[in-house]
Amino acid sequence: MKFDTIIIGGGLAGYSCGIRLQKAGRKCAVISTGESSLYFSSGTMGLLDAEDPVGELDKLGPEHPYSKIGRERFVEYASQIQPFFSEAGISLEGSPLGCRWRMSPTGNMVRCWMAMEGVTSFGEEKPYLGAKVLIVNFLGFLDFNTAFIAETLERSGSACTVEAVKLEEFERLRHSATEMRSTNIARALDREETITSLINAVKPLAEGYDTVVLPAVFGLSREGTSGKVARGIGVDTVFIGTMPPSVPGIRTQMQLSKSFQALGGRIFQGDTVIAGNWEGETLRSVRTANIDDMDIKADNFVLASGSFFSKGLAATPYAILEPALGLDVDFSGDRNGWYDLKFFNRQNYIGFGVRTGRDFRAFRGGVECSNVYAAGSVLSGANSLAEGCGAGTAVMTALAVADNILKEE
Amino acid sequence: MAKEYDVIIIGGGITGAGTARDCALRGLKVLLIERNDIATGATGRNHGLLHSGARYAVKDGESARECIRENQILRRIARHCVEETDGLFITLPEDDLNYQAEFVKRCGEAGIRAEVMDPKEALRLEPSVNPDIIGAVRVPDGSVDPFRLCSANILDARNHGADILAYHEVTSIIVESGEVKGVKAVDKRSGESLEFRARITVNAAGIWGHHIASLAGVNVSMYPAKGALLVFGHRVNNVVINRCRKASDADILVPGDTVCVIGTTSTKVPFEECDHMSVTPEEVNLLLREGSKLAPCLNDTRILRAYAGVRPLVASDDDPTGRSISRGIVLLDHETRDGLKGFITITGGKLMTYRLMGEWTTDLVCRKLGVRKNCLTALLPLPGSRYKNAEDLAKKTWSRPSYGQKASRGRHGEMAGRIVSENDIDKSIVCECEEVSVAEVRYAIENLDIHNLIDLRRRTRVGMGTCQGELCACRAAGLIAKAGSCAAKAKADTAAFIDERWRGMFPVCWGDTLRENEYAEWVYAGVCGIKYEGEVHQ
Numbered sequence: 001m002k003f004d005t006i007i008i009g010g011g012l013a014g015y016s017c018g019i020r021l022q023k024a025g026r027k028c029a030v031i032s033t034g035e036s037s038l039y040f041s042s043g044t045m046g047l048l049d050a051e052d053p054v055g056e057l058d059k060l061g062p063e064h065p066y067s068k069i070g071r072e073r074f075v076e077y078a079s080q081i082q083p084f085f086s087e088a089g090i091s092l093e094g095s096p097l098g099c100r101w102r103m104s105p106t107g108n109m110v111r112c113w114m115a116m117e118g119v120t121s122f123g124e125e126k127p128y129l130g131a132k133v134l135i136v137n138f139l140g141f142l143d144f145n146t147a148f149i150a151e152t153l154e155r156s157g158s159a160c161t162v163e164a165v166k167l168e169e170f171e172r173l174r175h176s177a178t179e180m181r182s183t184n185i186a187r188a189l190d191r192e193e194t195i196t197s198l199i200n201a202v203k204p205l206a207e208g209y210d211t212v213v214l215p216a217v218f219g220l221s222r223e224g225t226s227g228k229v230a231r232g233i234g235v236d237t238v239f240i241g242t243m244p245p246s247v248p249g250i251r252t253q254m255q256l257s258k259s260f261q262a263l264g265g266r267i268f269q270g271d272t273v274i275a276g277n278w279e280g281e282t283l284r285s286v287r288t289a290n291i292d293d294m295d296i297k298a299d300n301f302v303l304a305s306g307s308f309f310s311k312g313l314a315a316t317p318y319a320i321l322e323p324a325l326g327l328d329v330d331f332s333g334d335r336n337g338w339y340d341l342k343f344f345n346r347q348n349y350i351g352f353g354v355r356t357g358r359d360f361r362a363f364r365g366g367v368e369c370s371n372v373y374a375a376g377s378v379l380s381g382a383n384s385l386a387e388g389c390g391a392g393t394a395v396m397t398a399l400a401v402a403d404n405i406l407k408e409e
Numbered sequence: 410m411a412k413e414y415d416v417i418i419i420g421g422g423i424t425g426a427g428t429a430r431d432c433a434l435r436g437l438k439v440l441l442i443e444r445n446d447i448a449t450g451a452t453g454r455n456h457g458l459l460h461s462g463a464r465y466a467v468k469d470g471e472s473a474r475e476c477i478r479e480n481q482i483l484r485r486i487a488r489h490c491v492e493e494t495d496g497l498f499i500t501l502p503e504d505d506l507n508y509q510a511e512f513v514k515r516c517g518e519a520g521i522r523a524e525v526m527d528p529k530e531a532l533r534l535e536p537s538v539n540p541d542i543i544g545a546v547r548v549p550d551g552s553v554d555p556f557r558l559c560s561a562n563i564l565d566a567r568n569h570g571a572d573i574l575a576y577h578e579v580t581s582i583i584v585e586s587g588e589v590k591g592v593k594a595v596d597k598r599s600g601e602s603l604e605f606r607a608r609i610t611v612n613a614a615g616i617w618g619h620h621i622a623s624l625a626g627v628n629v630s631m632y633p634a635k636g637a638l639l640v641f642g643h644r645v646n647n648v649v650i651n652r653c654r655k656a657s658d659a660d661i662l663v664p665g666d667t668v669c670v671i672g673t674t675s676t677k678v679p680f681e682e683c684d685h686m687s688v689t690p691e692e693v694n695l696l697l698r699e700g701s702k703l704a705p706c707l708n709d710t711r712i713l714r715a716y717a718g719v720r721p722l723v724a725s726d727d728d729p730t731g732r733s734i735s736r737g738i739v740l741l742d743h744e745t746r747d748g749l750k751g752f753i754t755i756t757g758g759k760l761m762t763y764r765l766m767g768e769w770t771t772d773l774v775c776r777k778l779g780v781r782k783n784c785l786t787a788l789l790p791l792p793g794s795r796y797k798n799a800e801d802l803a804k805k806t807w808s809r810p811s812y813g814q815k816a817s818r819g820r821h822g823e824m825a826g827r828i829v830s831e832n833d834i835d836k837s838i839v840c841e842c843e844e845v846s847v848a849e850v851r852y853a854i855e856n857l858d859i860h861n862l863i864d865l866r867r868r869t870r871v872g873m874g875t876c877q878g879e880l881c882a883c884r885a886a887g888l889i890a891k892a893g894s895c896a897a898k899a900k901a902d903t904a905a906f907i908d909e910r911w912r913g914m915f916p917v918c919w920g921d922t923l924r925e926n927e928y929a930e931w932v933y934a935g936v937c938g939i940k941y942e943g944e945v946h947q
Contacts, residue, residue, distance in 0.1 A: 145886070
């Protein structure tokens with residue numbers, strides 16, 4: 001089995017890279033364990049937690065992935081994001097270099113760059129939703145915290161009422177105490193009848209209110225459901241993200257893999273790379289857990305396996321490793337330097353990752369690999385949580401790596 | 410709330426709680442005053458081991474006898490707080506097997522059932538134990554939930570008329586004409602200063618008793634001895650595993666609910682450190698190294714958190730230099746010792762001899778007050794334990810309980826029958842790791858004096874299971890906010906809870922623990938966008 005490029009990791013970075021390469025006529029494969037961090041997304045993407053991201057680029061230091069991409073290419077890629085994802089069937093709301101705001105599940109306002117369909121983003125940090133706001137939840141759904149959201153809106157001057165709606169279609173869900181989760185609710189809401197029931201239940205309640213607030217559990221299998229609900233209710237409707245799992249995030253993940261396959265890409269689903277076969281600084285092929293009798297060959301490899309949670313990186317008590325290919329990792333030698341005692345302060349370990357050169361080629365044993373690249377959160381140089389650049393790093397480095405590969409050939 | 414009492418008890422740990430219960434049962438008017446939540450000192454930071462006393466049999470027969478007696482009493486009166494797991498004392502190839510014979514003999518002398526087992530039998534009984542064992546002795550060890558035990562004692566005290574004031578800190582002790590008349594305290598939430606008077610004041614403040622005694626102008630020499638422990642992500646063993654040798658570090662592995670705990674160490678620390686305990690890398694390494702000798706799979710088991718507590722060790726009175734330190738129960742009548750009337754200190758001891766400590770203290774209090782009532786605490790079961798046996802309890806509560814209801818029955822005993830679960834909302838699960846329902850959380854909020862998520866955690870185990878509160882913190886906070894506490898406060902409390910949770914995890918943050926914490930960071934700091942500057946809870 002031979003491909004032009006093998007991409008290790010099926011998340012935002014991996015699929016973006018694969019889609020870019022497939023569009024340029026390359027034959028690619030993605031080896032994926034199945035899920036990705038999109039499953040616990042907020043429903044929005046972050047470029048950088050700053051009012052003017054481009055203006056902040058100089059402050060990031062030379063090792064940051066954005067610095068390796070360079071200001072010119074950064075601006076160019078930013079302008080390509082919306083059309084790129086739109087062609088893949090994913091709508092994003094926002095402007096290429098600006099910022100918007102979203103309300104979090106705990107009512108905190110967080111800066112964002114692009115919002116997925118089904119999650120509302122606001123133009124200002126303290127949005128005013130009118131004098132009277134109706135917050136609607138599904139009875140028994142504990143991952144949508146109406147009290148916290150009401151508290152934030154009340155501070156902005158809105159009087160909030162909370163209503164819990166009980167739909168026939170969810171009764172089956174409620175019998176098992178752990179089934180009232182966002183994804184199960186969303187699955188039921190994918191059906192026309194459930195949407196109609198919901199609209200019929202909420203519309204009369206919404207009379208006299210300026211805005212209706214709903215949890216962002218619409219559109220698990222396709223975009224458009226939240227718009228239908230808003231139109232049916234007939235009042236301005238705002239969709240706030242819930243605690244994970246993320247319905248817009250999962251839909252985006254599914255759409256990315258669908259779109260990659262539609263372009264001719266091949267996916268090794270539910271599989272992991274367990275070893276690489278090297279010749280000097282060149283990776284010839286990889287072996288996976290499921291296909292243990294054959295090596296998969298490629299001209300180029302892209303490691304987009306994610307951070308610790310996705311098992312792209314692993315920590316022993318003394319060191320940080322990259323488990324799939326044994327690439328060099330940048331980390332601090334003293335474990336005390338990995339963390340801050342206060343949970344909400346910057347945690348250094350989140351910024352650890354695979355060392356790469358200017359064009360995102362990875363290092364192994366101190367030597368730059370000739371045909372192995374890295375993209376996304378597996379990279380070193382960015383603390384995506386502290387800097388608010390998770391999705392931005394994923395898509396920007398994915399496009400940069402794809403373009404670097406195409407340029408090489 | 411009255412301002413005059415028969416007795417004021419300072420300290421809401423197990424000693425204070427047990428003493429309050431005993432005094433209240435004998436008809437005394439009691440005030441229990443505690444600066445934080447109940448069970449936040451050593452009571453909330455120990456091994457959870459219901460000693461059979463076997464550990465002390467060779468070196469301290471008196472302690473051993475005390476232990477086995479109290480062990481048997483607690484099994485009767487605190488049924489819902491105790492798990493009768495039994496224990497093994499194992500001999501490894503590097504240990505001296507000859508010690509076993511002496512061990513068994515001394516157990517017998519102390520009245521502790523000690524049954525020598527074939528190592529193969531022991532392995533069948535407890536498959537996680539080190540397969541290389543060359544000897545095993547079975548004893549009646551068990552595990553105890555100290556939060557539940559403390560809470561039940563306080564509940565009974567309250568039911569018998571005691572006033573319980575948590576989050577009130579004693580700022581001074583009122584001494585008039587060489588006699589202690591009461592205390593001055595500050596309500597930590599409102600800042601209000603209050604005064605309470607009583608004929609007797611009892612210092613049951615654990616290691617902080619040293620400070621309380623100094624407020625009364627007397628010296629009690631105490632030696633803070635820190636013990637570090639690790640909680641593992643699942644219940645590796647069903648039977649307590651001990652090393653059959655002279656007592657040393659990290660040689661007990663105790664199962665409890667869904668987890669197990671390895672401990673412990675003993676290091677002298679300065680008083681200032683008692684309020685900011687943290688576990689060092691050396692302690693973590695020692696616990697893992699020694700622990701894996703008891704159960705080798707611990708090497709690959711996820712560590713949930715590391716924590717440490719301080720033992721209130723007391724120097725014996727005739728050696729003020731403190732070189733002879735007693736681990737036994739210490740009851741000090743300051744009238745005879747220091748010429749200060751109306752003041753008693755009860756300290757030392759172990760979690761599981763709390764009832765005896767309470768009995769001795771209450772006997773002394775009653776003697777001083779001229780009250781002639783017998784101690785009933787060994788006879789009367791605690792609230793939650795008032796049922797004959799498990800089948801009896803099963804029949805009384807629900808006809809076909811869900812897993813969550815069975816779990817809550819395990820936590821609250823017959824009191825679980827008070828949990829109103831009328832509709833599907835009530836049955837919704839808040840904490841999936843420990844199966845805690847909305848109904849149980851509401852019951853706790855309404856009846857068990859809860860002010861924040863950490864108090865809730867102590868009463869219901871919300872957040873004590875494998876995810877350590879990650880998934881349920883927000884859900885529980887939503888319920889607390891709805892129950893009337895202000896939403897802004899509940900938000901701050903969620904952040905404080907998550908921050909406190911991290912303190913227990915960072916000493917062991919690698920492998921799956923680090924993975925899991927990265928996820929927590931992305932959910933709470935990322936998706937929720939929480940920023941938190943505040944103080945960390947006790």
